[in-house]
Amino acid sequence: MAEPVLSLKDVAVFQKENMVLNDISLDVKPGEFVYLIGKTGSGKSSFMKTLYADLPLKQGNGRIVGFNLKTLPEKDIPHLRRKLGIVFQDFKLLPDRNIHNNLLFVLRATGWKDSGKMDTRIEEVLDKVGMKTKGFKFPHELSGGEQQRIAIARALLNDPELILADEPTGNLDPQTSVEVMKVLQEINKTGRTILMATHDYALILKYPSKTLKCDGNKVFEVIQKAG
Numbered sequence: 001m002a003e004p005v006l007s008l009k010d011v012a013v014f015q016k017e018n019m020v021l022n023d024i025s026l027d028v029k030p031g032e033f034v035y036l037i038g039k040t041g042s043g044k045s046s047f048m049k050t051l052y053a054d055l056p057l058k059q060g061n062g063r064i065v066g067f068n069l070k071t072l073p074e075k076d077i078p079h080l081r082r083k084l085g086i087v088f089q090d091f092k093l094l095p096d097r098n099i100h101n102n103l104l105f106v107l108r109a110t111g112w113k114d115s116g117k118m119d120t121r122i123e124e125v126l127d128k129v130g131m132k133t134k135g136f137k138f139p140h141e142l143s144g145g146e147q148q149r150i151a152i153a154r155a156l157l158n159d160p161e162l163i164l165a166d167e168p169t170g171n172l173d174p175q176t177s178v179e180v181m182k183v184l185q186e187i188n189k190t191g192r193t194i195l196m197a198t199h200d201y202a203l204i205l206k207y208p209s210k211t212l213k214c215d216g217n218k219v220f221e222v223i224q225k226a227g
């Protein structure tokens with residue numbers, strides 16, 4: 001059987017010395033689409049931050065896309081992040097350059113050198129999110145939904161094994177949320193694994209999938225009833 005892309009054993013999540021979550025043991029397998037739900041302040045973002053090593057793993061054991069979170073040296077964090085695609089609620093595009101150059105910036109920062117290959121890759125990821133003609137636009141010239149598609153395209157640049165999306169539809173209206181969700185579903189269908197924090201229950205109903213819940217300092221799988 002394929003190795004999990006994410007495997008946690010007895011993990012606790014901390015914000016400084018405060019324990020936010022504990023006793024987390026779970027596996028995410030290649031190709032899964034997993035939701036992470038929970039009330040405001042229940043620890044979804046802290047959980048995600050631990051996975052991309054923005055918060056250190058101080059307790060328990062965790063492996064993600066082949067990296068050991070417990071023993072990960074600081075110098076390896078960029079390598080880990082290159083194998084992850086991270087999407088945030090607030091898009092985090094660079095406002096001072098157009099979309100093409102936003103994506104070029106990431107490719108250069110992650111070691112790409114050949115300008116022909118970089119242009120081809122940018123075209124490919126923009127095409128995947130239906131934004132092929134928007135490379136010349138600046139972020140402020142795009143709608144929220146379009147900016148999030150670009151942020152998803154940016155997350156795809158280095159062909160990540162796992163996409164971590166922290167409330168990717170949190171700033172979008174319901175219709176635009178569904179459009180962004182369709183893009184994520186398409187990406188999942190091509191075999192990529194996605195872990196998405198959300199509190200948009202309408203989306204979960206429309207696109208049911210494995211769901212983890214943060215509640216009472218724990219993370220557990222919610223078993224959905226059929227029908």
Ligand SMILES: Nc1ncnc2c1ncn2[C@@H]1O[C@H](COP(=O)(O)OP(=O)(O)OP(=O)(O)O)[C@@H](O)[C@H]1O
Pocket residue numbers: 015016020038039040041042043044045046047
């Ligand atoms: N930078 C920080 N420093 C200290 N405590 C923090 C920090 N960020 C979050 N916390 C605390 O950690 C707990 C979990 O917060 P977190 O942001 O992970 O929750 P969340 O489920 O993502 O919430 P939301 O849905 O509002 O984004 C909260 O009690 C919060 O106050």
